[in-house]
Every structure is written in C-alpha cells, then in structure tokens.
Amino acid sequence: xxxxxxxxxxxxxxxxxxxxxxxxxxxxxxxxxxxxxxxxxxxxxxxxxxxxxxxxxxxxxxxxxxxxxxxxxxxxxxxxxxxxxxxxxxxxxxxxxxxxxxxxxxxxxxxxxxxxxxxxxxxxxxxxxxxxxxxxxxxxxxxxxxxxxxxxxxxxxxxxxxxxxxxxxxxxxxxxxxxxxxxxxxxxxxxxxxxxxxxxxxxxxxxxxxxxxxxxxxxxxxxxxxxxxxxxxxxxxxxxxxxxxxxxxxxxxxxxxxxxxxxxxxxxxxxxxxxxxxxxxxxxxxxxxxxxxxxxxxxxxxxxxxxxxxxxxxxxx
Amino acid sequence: xxxxxxxxxxxxxxxxxxxxxxxxxxxxxxxxxxxxxxxxxxxxxxxxxxxxxxxxxxxxxxxxxxxxxxxxxxxxxxxxx
Ligand SMILES: Cc1ncc(C[n+]2csc(CCOP(=O)(O)OP(=O)(O)O)c2C)c(N)n1
Ligand code: SF4
Ligand code: SF4
Ligand code: SF4
Ligand SMILES: [Mg+2]
Numbered sequence: 226x227x228x229x230x231x232x233x234x235x236x237x238x239x240x241x242x243x244x245x246x247x248x249x250x251x252x253x254x255x256x257x258x259x260x261x262x263x264x265x266x267x268x269x270x271x272x273x274x275x276x277x278x279x280x281x282x283x284x285x286x287x288x289x290x291x292x293x294x295x296x297x298x299x300x301x302x303x304x305x306x307x308x309x310x311x312x313x314x315x316x317x318x319x320x321x322x323x324x325x326x327x328x329x330x331x332x333x334x335x336x337x338x339x340x341x342x343x344x345x346x347x348x349x350x351x352x353x354x355x356x357x358x359x360x361x362x363x364x365x366x367x368x369x370x371x372x373x374x375x376x377x378x379x380x381x382x383x384x385x386x387x388x389x390x391x392x393x394x395x396x397x398x399x400x401x402x403x404x405x406x407x408x409x410x411x412x413x414x415x416x417x418x419x420x421x422x423x424x425x426x427x428x429x430x431x432x433x434x435x436x437x438x439x440x441x442x443x444x445x446x447x448x449x450x451x452x453x454x455x456x457x458x459x460x461x462x463x464x465x466x467x468x469x470x471x472x473x474x475x476x477x478x479x480x481x482x483x484x485x486x487x488x489x490x491x492x493x494x495x496x497x498x499x500x501x502x503x504x505x506x507x508x509x510x511x512x513x514x515x516x517x518x519x520x521x522x523x524x525x526x527x528x529x530x531x532x533x534x535x536x537x538x539x540x541x542x
Numbered sequence: 543x544x545x546x547x548x549x550x551x552x553x554x555x556x557x558x559x560x561x562x563x564x565x566x567x568x569x570x571x572x573x574x575x576x577x578x579x580x581x582x583x584x585x586x587x588x589x590x591x592x593x594x595x596x597x598x599x600x601x602x603x604x605x606x607x608x609x610x611x612x613x614x615x616x617x618x619x620x621x622x623x
Contacts, residue, residue, distance in 0.1 A: 257588045261600040264557035265586065267564075268604035273586040300556025308552045427583060453604075461605030461618075464584050 253431060254280045260306040265298040268460030270424035270467060271371045271450045272298060275342065277427045278369060279309060281434035286338035287312065287326060291319040291352055293344030294378045295371075319343050320355035324364045331365065338367065338438050345372040345386035349405045360414035360443045367437050367444045370407065371424075373452035381455045389526075390519040391511045393455075399512075399519065403526065411445045412481065419445040420480040425467025429478065429489060436480075449476045457510025466508065474499040474527050477534055486537045496531045560587070564603030566618040568596055574615035581607035581616060 258279035265272040271294060279286070288311045290296050296313050299305045314322045319341045327339045343352060348370040356368060375393050376382040383393040385405040392399050411419055418440045422430040430448065437444040451466040453459065458466055470476040471491050478489040488496065502524055506512045550556075570581075575594065582590035589601040596607075608616035 255592065259588065260552065260554055260556070261588045261597060262555045262557050262560055263587065264560070267602035268606055269586050273584065276586070276588055298557075299550065300553075302548060302550050304553035304556030305550035306552070306556045459605075461609040463586070463604070463606055464610050 258308040263298040263306045266454055268453045268463045270463045274371055274424045274448050274450055277431045278434050281431045282338050289314055289319050289323045289341045291343050291347040292316045293347050295342055297378055316347055316351045319352050320359035323366045324359045327364050327366045341368045343370055346376040346384040349385040349407045364443050365441055369446045371448045371450040373450045373455055375455050377452055377455050390515050408447055416445055417442045418482055421447050421478055423449045423467045423471055423476055425464045458508055469505045471495055472500040473502050473505045474531055475505055488538055559599045560602050561599045564621055566603045567621050568607050568616050569619050571615045574613050576613055580610050584610050
C-alpha cells in the first residue's frame, strides 16, 4: 500500500471514530446549563436546541439574546433558568453587542465563547444589518438563528422567514411570499464556517456547535426549530416534525467550511429520494387548505434547492 | 454592593414548578424499556435523568419522550387533579 493511500485511510478511520463518538450519547457532557424550569411552551424545540448548544459550548461562554422567546423562557427576575451569563439586548443589536464583547474578551486575553442565540424575526428582519456588519468585520463569534418561522414570542406574526402559504396571525389566508433565503445572504459574506441544523438531530447540532467554536472568525448556524403553537401540531410531534422536514428535503442539513460544502448524512438520502412533501404539509395546521398552486410552487422550491446544493457539492456551479 | 444593572441569578423554579402545567403524565414501563436513552436525549426540559427517572416537578407533559421511544415503553396517562 502506498503511503498516500495509508494516510487517506487513516484519515477516513479518524473521521469514522469521531462521528461514532458524537453519535454515541455517552460522549455528550451530562451537565445541563439550562435548568429544567423554563417558561417555554411544552414541546418547545428551541429549548431542546439550547440544551445542546450550551452542552457544546460549556461554561466559559456568554449568550447574547435579542428579544425573542429565549428572552422570556429564562423565567422571572431576579431568577433565571440560564446557568451561563446571558446578555439580553435590544432586537436590532445582537450582533453589534457580540462584536464589542468579542473584542473586549480578546483584549483581556480570554477565550470565552461569544454566542448570539436569536430568533428568525430578530435575524432575517430586524437584526440583519448588525449581522452583516459583524460578518464583514470578521468578528470572532458564533451567530445561531433558531428558526420557528414566525414572531413566536408576540403571538405568531409572520416574519421574513415564514414560508409561502403558512397561516400566521398577520397572514390569516396564508403568506403570499416565499421564505427569505437567509443562508444565501450569510454565504455572500464568505464566513469560514456556516451550517444548517434541525432540533430533531440534537447530536448533529452538538457536533456543529463544537466545530464552529473551534474556528476563528464569524460562524453561523441556522437551526430549523418546529414550534407546536405556531405551526399548529400536537406537542409530542416536535421531533417527528423536524425529521419530516429533513426527510422531505424541505430542510437540508449541510456544512460549508471555508467555502467547501458537505451535505450531512440524513439529507444525502433525502435528496436522492425525498419523502412526499404532503406528509410535512398535512401534519401542520398552519398549512390548512393550502391551494394546489401554492403546493406546486413549494414542491418546485424544494426541487430547486436540491439541484442547487447537489451541483455545488459536485463542484459544478 | 449596589447593582446598576438588572442582574438575574441562576435559580431552580425561576418560572415556578412547571410540572403543574401537565395534563398528561409520562409513565415508564421499566420492563419494556431497553435503556437506550432517547427519551432523555429529546426531552426539551431535561426532565429525565441518567437513571431515566422523570422529574414530575418540572415535566410539562409534552409527550415527546413517549412519541420517540422505540419500545413504546412510555404511556401518557391523564392527570387527575
Ligand atoms: C424594536 C422592537 N420591536 C418589537 C418588539 C416586540 N417583540 C419582542 S419579541 C418579538 C418577536 C421575535 O420573533 P423571533 O425573532 O422570530 O423570535 P421568537 O419569538 O419566534 O423566538 C417581537 C416582535 C421588540 N421587543 N422590540
Ligand atoms: S412559541 Fe414556539 S418557540 Fe416560543 S417558547 Fe413556545 S414552542 Fe418555543
Ligand atoms: S426511549 Fe424508551 S426504551 Fe429508550 S430509555 Fe426511554 S423509555 Fe427506555
Ligand atoms: S413529557 Fe415532555 S417534558 Fe415530560 S419527560 Fe417527556 S419529553 Fe420531558
Ligand atoms: Mg421566530
């Protein structure tokens, strides 16, 4: 066997061992940094995500949280369910605040993780200029957007991230326009690391947060976070709903490291043979009475995303 | 020291005992359970510990654990209050 081949094989082996270790529950730290007393709704997938984000980040981390469900679920002053420092900040300012914090820690020679944990409204709508500015400046931080596809905290108004056809309190007949493609906006900043994740795959999320925090510069993770009251499905279906989003390729799990795209396992299979989109749509009250025309448009969008990401991964753009 | 910032400190029950929200309670059939740990992994409220005991002071009764259990070892039983 040539030396080159041995090196390649050992690299493959290392990757397999690494993957096994995070697919193995015992590799995840037992510590919880989110106390089991949040005021999040029963079945909230964003709280599930936060558990794993904090397990991956560990105690030497600061969260910056703009107005969103996560500001509220902490509980009532002077108590909080969060066992890491949290800076609750104005809606538009999360990434700007994180920039200052990150610089201050660097000046003090501290390696504290600075993590923004923001909703979709606070990211794709009102916080987008601060986000863009921080990414352009090369701030060393991790920006996480948990996407429940509406303004959840204030009672489910539509956001720029609400998908086409979804009913919210401000789009009672279904949203007439498509979901804003946040990932392509972030990608245009050429960050060293960006990824998508979904609450139904918490170990995948854990691994991505770990990786992101090991890289210097601005990092981004976009998590699809199903929300029982907003999407109108029974609380016990939260994990099932996330898996359906991935299996129908409505949501695609990937990572882009220094510009190189990798589609993650569950989405590889889904992109070859997606489960019927109807399964996802029919199980959510927000898509009730969706017209066949809108449904067709949604199916086309899924197909386009599959094509675009497949081409990028294969290196034919 | 006088605090100039509104500081909250970590505290159990910062939102009260959220177990009181529950209308259905998860009941584990230990015979059927194979200790895979998936229920604990998926509980949004971290209400299931390593020994797979459920903390009913905080379990909100969402039913995710029962829905995800591969052995159907968890039943959701209506609370009688
Ligand atoms: C400038 C400003 N406008 C409006 C609000 C009211 N507000 C608080 S949270 C929120 C919704 C946030 O939605 P999102 O970012 O998607 O997070 P989610 O609540 O869904 O977790 C709104 C509109 C505010 N706090 N500040
Ligand atoms: S509205 Fe949705 S995201 Fe917000 S706390 Fe409730 S379940 Fe979680
Ligand atoms: S998911 Fe079911 S089988 Fe697995 S540990 Fe929990 S109760 Fe037992
Ligand atoms: S019912 Fe929900 S909150 Fe209660 S233990 Fe099961 S997953 Fe956790
Ligand atoms: Mg939201």
